[in-house]
Amino acid sequence: MIAHAIVFYIFSLIAIVSAIMVTVSKNTVNSVFFLILDFISISCLFIMIGAEFLGMIMLIVYVGAVAVLFLFVVMMLNVAQQKNEWFNSSGRSSHIPVGLLVSIIIFFELIIVIGGWKYKPDLLDSIAIEINTDLTNTQSLGSVIYTDYIHLFQLSGMVLLVAMIGAIVLTFRQRSGVKRQSYFKQISRDRKDGIELVDVENNKGVKIDA
Amino acid sequence: MSELFIFFEQIYRILFLLIPVLVSVAMIVWLDRRVWAFVQKRKGPNVVGPFGLFQTLADALKYIFKEIIIPASSNKVIFILAPIVTMTLALIAWAVIPFSETFVLANINVGILYLFAVSSLGVYGIIMGGWASNSKYPFLGAIRSAAQMVSYEVSIGVIIINVLLCVGSLNLSDIVLAQKDLWFVIPLFPMFIIFFISALAETNRPPFDLPEAEAELVAGYQTEYSGMMYAMFWLGEYANILLMCAMGSILFLGGWLSPIDLFPFNIIPAPIWLILKILFLFILFALIKAIVPRYRYDQLMKLGWKIFLPFSLIYVVLTASFLMYFDLLPGN
Numbered sequence: 001m002i003a004h005a006i007v008f009y010i011f012s013l014i015a016i017v018s019a020i021m022v023t024v025s026k027n028t029v030n031s032v033f034f035l036i037l038d039f040i041s042i043s044c045l046f047i048m049i050g051a052e053f054l055g056m057i058m059l060i061v062y063v064g065a066v067a068v069l070f071l072f073v074v075m076m077l078n079v080a081q082q083k084n085e086w087f088n089s090s091g092r093s094s095h096i097p098v099g100l101l102v103s104i105i106i107f108f109e110l111i112i113v114i115g116g117w118k119y120k121p122d123l124l125d126s127i128a129i130e131i132n133t134d135l136t137n138t139q140s141l142g143s144v145i146y147t148d149y150i151h152l153f154q155l156s157g158m159v160l161l162v163a164m165i166g167a168i169v170l171t172f173r174q175r176s177g178v179k180r181q182s183y184f185k186q187i188s189r190d191r192k193d194g195i196e197l198v199d200v201e202n203n204k205g206v207k208i209d210a
Numbered sequence: 211m212s213e214l215f216i217f218f219e220q221i222y223r224i225l226f227l228l229i230p231v232l233v234s235v236a237m238i239v240w241l242d243r244r245v246w247a248f249v250q251k252r253k254g255p256n257v258v259g260p261f262g263l264f265q266t267l268a269d270a271l272k273y274i275f276k277e278i279i280i281p282a283s284s285n286k287v288i289f290i291l292a293p294i295v296t297m298t299l300a301l302i303a304w305a306v307i308p309f310s311e312t313f314v315l316a317n318i319n320v321g322i323l324y325l326f327a328v329s330s331l332g333v334y335g336i337i338m339g340g341w342a343s344n345s346k347y348p349f350l351g352a353i354r355s356a357a358q359m360v361s362y363e364v365s366i367g368v369i370i371i372n373v374l375l376c377v378g379s380l381n382l383s384d385i386v387l388a389q390k391d392l393w394f395v396i397p398l399f400p401m402f403i404i405f406f407i408s409a410l411a412e413t414n415r416p417p418f419d420l421p422e423a424e425a426e427l428v429a430g431y432q433t434e435y436s437g438m439m440y441a442m443f444w445l446g447e448y449a450n451i452l453l454m455c456a457m458g459s460i461l462f463l464g465g466w467l468s469p470i471d472l473f474p475f476n477i478i479p480a481p482i483w484l485i486l487k488i489l490f491l492f493i494l495f496a497l498i499k500a501i502v503p504r505y506r507y508d509q510l511m512k513l514g515w516k517i518f519l520p521f522s523l524i525y526v527v528l529t530a531s532f533l534m535y536f537d538l539l540p541g542n
Contacts, residue, residue, distance in 0.1 A: 003213075029341065033288070036334070053380075056323035060367075064330030068337070068360055072353065075341050136319050138380055181508075 008048055015041040028074045032067060039063045053138045224305075227315055231304050235448045236266040241489075242448075242496045249500035273441035281343060281434050288342035293435065293442035296335030300449035303328040307456050308383045310466045310480035321382035322370060325457055329366075329412060332450060333359040336414075336421060339443070340431035351430025354507065355414060355421030361514040362411040368522040369405045372398055373461050375529050378540025386465030388540070393464040401525055402462045404518050406494070409454040411514065413447065415495055417502040418510055451495060452488060459487035 014037065021034040039062045046055035135143075145153050200206050240255060240263060247254025255265035280286055306321040308314035318324060333356055340352020374380065376397070377388040395402045411418040422430030432443050459465060465487075466480035505513070533539045 027285075029285075029288075033338075052318065052320045053323070056320050056327050059327035060323065060330055064327060064333075064363065065360060068333055068356055071337055071341075072356055075337075075349070075353075138320065 004048070008045070011041045011044045011048070014038075015045065028077070029071070032071050032074050035070070036063055036067045039067065051137055053136075053141055223315055227304060228301060231301065231449065231452070232445075235445055235452060236270065237263070238452055238492060239266045239269075239444075239448055241492065242499070245493055245496035246500045249497065270441055270445075274438055276437035278437040278439055279434075281345065283344045284434065285342040285344065288338050289434075290439070292335050292339035292342060293439045293446065295338060296332065296446035297442045297449070299328055299332050299335065300446040300453060303453050304456075306382055307453075307460070308386060308465060309484055311383065311387075313481060314383065317381070317383055320380045322374070322380050322385065322461075325382075325453075326363075326367065326370060329450070329453070329457075330359075330363050332412075335443070335446065336431045339435065343431070343434035345434055347427045347429075348431045348433045351421045351423075351427045351433070354427075355431065358414070358418065358420060358510060358514075359412055361511060362408045362518075365404060365514060365518040365522050366408045366412060368519065368526060369401045369408070370461070371526055372401050372522065372529050375526070375533060376540070382460055382465075386460055386467060389464040389467060393462065393467075395462040395464075398462065398525075398529070401522065402458070404522055405458055405462065406491070408514075408518065409458060410495065410498065411510065413451045413454050415451060416499040417505050419504065420507055420510060423504060452492065455488045455491035455495065456484070458491050459484060463487045463491075 018034040018037040018041065022031045022038065025031050025034060039058060043055040043058040043063075046052070046058060198206050243265070244254040244262070255262035258264045258268045280289060303325055305315045306318060306324050308317065308321075336355045336359075337352045340348040340350075340355075343349070373385065373394055376394060377385045379385065379388075410416075414421050420430075421427075422432065427433070432440055435443060466484045468475040468478060468480075468483050
């Protein structure tokens with residue numbers, strides 16, 4: 001039991017410190033690496049409380065895909081220059097007040113959520129679903145999501161689909177003059193389309209690419 | 211006292227798995243070069259030791275004694291971390307591979323997800339190496355490989371869903387045992403082909419070795435690496451290839467099971483069967499390296515997103531409908 005506690009505190013310490021380092025570190029790429037560390041330690045915490053499915057999904061989705069895209073974008077930016085503009089243009093900059101406002105609101109929301117038991121004593125009983133310990137948590141999650149709440153699940157899928165289409169529409173631009181490869185065109189070409197025999201008159205030449 | 215005993219027992223078991231894996235990675239590099247040479251009618255490495263078996267060890271010794279050069283303008287911490295990440299991720303995944311019904315280091319409930327997660331983390335070694343080198347070719351190689359590996363992970367994920375539909379469990383041993391009567395390579399043959407090609411792309415093997423396309427990018431993300439750090443990248447890559455072969459043989463070729471449960475076959479111990487299957491897949495990998503020309507990058511992306519992903523999604527629907535119609539769905 002004590003080993004369990006020690007491991008728990010190690011992981012949560014790593015999670016908190018790396019979460020702080022995400023915001024503190026000067027280099028944006030380092031921030032993303034700390035974010036990845038944070039995700040990994042949180043998924044370890046998930047695994048420790050027995051939610052191995054959530055932990056693995058956290059690794060696959062956030063670390064394996066989302067953070068890669070973050071890193072992808074951040075590495076392409078000229079980070080040092082942007083960071084300076086962000087903080088040094090004091091007076092004109094409106095980023096910091098807005099950021100403060102948002103973070104204060106989130107902070108109070110978190111306090112309300114954590115302090116919920118104070119206002120409603122039976123909160124914990126009302127939010128906790130009875131867990132069937134015979135099933136693995138993959139199975140019980142599956143039965144909750146795909147059987148009990150299938151309509152809500154489908155609805156959230158639709159929302160995601162709309163968001164995806166929106167993102168594609170926003171970033172899509174058709175460039176003219178791009179030569180695309182068409183396999184069918186290539187395969188269906190034969191000698192007649194590709195080769196033309198021309199009798200060239202002496203000292204006249206022939207115009208190609210006409 | 212007993213905790214200490216369990217601790218040492220675990221260490222012993224880990225070493226018992228890790229050292230054979232490392233040795234077989236060295237041997238597999240030799241095998242790769244021999245197969246490659248065989249296709250091209252060369253001899254390949256045949257000088258060091260019997261049949262040149264110790265060639266890789268000699269190479270590794272050479273790498274160890276070479277100087278490690280760290281570029282002055284690189285991000286040093288991440289530069290050094292990158293090969294370590296690659297190597298570590300390639301090795302920790304072996305913890306869940308079942309070699310027989312009892313011989314498995316960690317028989318966890320979500321084994322296949324663990325494998326998938328670790329293989330999707332593998333891209334970080336490459337991105338970190340490419341970015342931290344602070345040089346153009348490695349960076350381009352890293353960007354290419356990030357896009358490539360993320361794309362092909364998606365189709366591998368969908369293929370895994372196909373297999374899981376037939377099994378009804380995420381446990382690797384359950385996946386193997388579900389193939390007792392029929393290996394999944396037979397009903398899911400198209401998925402096996404797509405898995406194999408995606409595995410080539412996921413491990414940056416030819417014909418999808420664009421992250422290190424030597425004609426365009428010198429050596430891609432590993433251009434700036436030298437000595438032992440390069441060797442770690444190299445060994446990590448081969449350990450990953452072996453892992454993908456193991457994953458393929460567990461998902462489709464029945465893992466440790468013998469092809470037929472009859473006398474001459476079932477006296478061969480289970481781990482041998484798994485190793486034979488891994489070797490079979492690896493020889494296919496090596497043959498493909500020798501005979502197929504490199505893809506162009508846009509063709510690679512097109513193949514991943516426009517052909518493999520829709521096809522494997524349709525196959526999920528087909529598999530699910532088939533299992534539903536004939537009432538073969540596991541778990542009810």
